[in-house]
Amino acid sequence: MIVTLTANPSLDRTVTLGAPLAVGEVQGATSAREDAGGKGINVARAISAAGEDCTAVLPLAAGDPFDAALHASHVNARRVPVHGHVRANVAITDPAGITTKLNLPGASLTADETSAVVDAVVAAAAGATWLVLAGSLPPGVSDDFYVRVIQAVREAHGASAPLIAVDTSGPALSAVVERGAADLIKPNDDELAELAGAELAGTDIHAAVLGIARTLVPARVGAALITLGSRGAILVDSDGAWVATPPPIRVTSTVGAGDSSLAGYVLAHSRGEAPEERLRTAIRYGAAAASLPGTQAPTPADLPPGDVPVTRLA
Template sequence: MIVTLTANPSLDRTVMLPAPLQVGDVQSAASTREDAGGKGINVARAITAAGEECAAVLPLAPDDPYDAALRAADVVARRVAIRGNVRANIAITDPAGVTTKLNLPGARLSPDEVSAVVDAVVAASVGARWLVLAGSLPPGVGEDFYVRIIAAVRAARGADAPLIAVDTSGSALAAVVADGAPDLIKPNDDELAELVGVAIDGSDPQSVLHVARALVPARVGAALVTLGSRGALLVAAEGAWAAAPPPIQVVSTVGAGDSSLAGYVLAATRGADQGERLRLAVRYGAAAASLPGTKAPAPADLPTGDVPVTRLD
């Protein structure tokens, strides 16, 4: 069982253009699609498509139009009733796969709604092997929200608490690293650079490794650092590995990092070693980038090209 939390879900609208975006001009779209999104939902969709049991916790008003898209996504959802509606995010992609995103703020949660979300995650974590806390935080929860959830789950479950992965950025990620002691974080190279306050050359694995080693294992159990078209780097207590992606035709990069995290968790749940976890993470990220919108990849969508993994230390 894998549990995800999407504290700030979004209705993801993707507009595909037949030519590059021209700022200030009127352009006709080639096609559009709409998906139930948010990082935790994206992870849950990929895990469910792989045939693994997964429950997605999210705040959602009973009459929110988002619920129709969520039901179409065919994920097991544990809804926490709130008053506000889910935000809408807009992604614009061109034939080269260049993506422009507009992310709107989410509904503000009241103190009672915040507590209800925490309680729902604690309840859902019974028997779970992994808990994935993913995405930005909505207004009203405080930057330490994920830290609060981690503490509540570990206090309630003790030795049976699930492993915890966190995929967020900015002050929320800083709070988790400072006080949450997660088992895994999944920043990209820009988010890692912001977190530690130093420049990182994402094209140089040793540069990324040097920065990540300041966090692993002192503050976090492991770091899966996604590098876009350059693949990803995995840093754990026992070593570090880099992986290059297989060749693909990029359609939309939205959600690729979420799918990478799903691939890692899937491999970890199945008992794979760290190198194989990284390999599947990169394969899933590449698959997502080859699909339109935030469509979650299924096993049949995974590229068959080689994903070379190199041990760094």
């Protein structure tokens, strides 16, 4: 079983344009859709679509309109009662797949609500193989919230605690790297550069990413899956490092592609696959998500058939 936590869920509204976005102009849209979103929800949707047992933990007020979208996603959810309503994010996608995204901050959580979320994750994690902590943190929650969750889960379950993956950014990611000892982190290249205080522009991206990742793995985190958008992804663990490039696809919306990559990795790991195949599966899931409109979770039938070359890095 796999458990995800989405501390700051979002109702993702995707607007598709028939022409490139013209800032300051009035434009007509060709379509629009709404999906239950937030990184952990996106991961849970992809895992559930693959037929695996998954529970998504999230704070959710009674009567929140988000619940209808969540029910439609067919994800098994553990809802933690709170007062504030889920935020709405807006993504604008043009015919070339270029996406402009506006993310709202979300409702604040009180100290009691925050503690209730931690308790719900601890309870849901009993017997799980993976726990995925994903997304931004809502207002009112400290930067070390994910560290608090990790510590609570490990203290409660000891040797039977699940492996823990974290996909976040900024101070929340820094806190996890400094004190969380996560089994996996999944930053993109920009988030990794921010974490390291480095500049990747104009560099050999593979060498630069590997250099930063090696300062973290395995000293501070067990492994790092770094997504590079159309350039693929790099996996670094204690045994080595690998880079993979995606098959050719027609990009429709990049929203949620990184989340699907993480879902693919966790699925492959749960099935006992070797690192190369975990990376290959992550690439396939990310590419599949990028080829779908909105924040749709890819199913196994959506995975692109092309080759995904994986190369071991020195």
